[in-house]
Amino acid sequence: MVGAAYAFGLLGILSIGLFILPCALLATFYLARRNPAARYMTGLLSGVGVPLLVVAFLNRGGPAFVCSHSTCDQQLSPWPWLLAGVLFVLLGPATYVLSATRRRNR
Numbered sequence: 759m760v761g762a763a764y765a766f767g768l769l770g771i772l773s774i775g776l777f778i779l780p781c782a783l784l785a786t787f788y789l790a791r792r793n794p795a796a797r798y799m800t801g802l803l804s805g806v807g808v809p810l811l812v813v814a815f816l817n818r819g820g821p822a823f824v825c826s827h828s829t830c831d832q833q834l835s836p837w838p839w840l841l842a843g844v845l846f847v848l849l850g851p852a853t854y855v856l857s858a859t860r861r862r863n864r
Contacts, residue, residue, distance in 0.1 A: 760785045761805020769809060800857065804850030810843030
């Protein structure tokens with residue numbers, strides 16, 4: 759959830775993102791103080807991927823000028839957003855497993 763707040767804050771930096779980013783920073787500070795084990799912070803990576811997947815879904819008709827019932831919009835290519843979103847969503851659990859494996863091998 760905190761990772762998603764970071765991604766939404768950065769994607770919407772010119773509008774509501776300025777208000778979301780301080781909340782994400784406070785939540786990160788709270789979580790880090792509550793559970794100091796760094797391996798649990800890997801969920802931030804997965805959270806960052808969720809808004810990227812939402813952007814990919816919203817642009818699923820692109821890259822083109824797409825018209826619906828009442829509006830026409832220029833849409834971006836969804837593939838870079840999808841690739842980045844999937845990468846971040848998978849990077850969180852992979853990093854967690856790697857950190858748990860390293861900790862067990864010590």
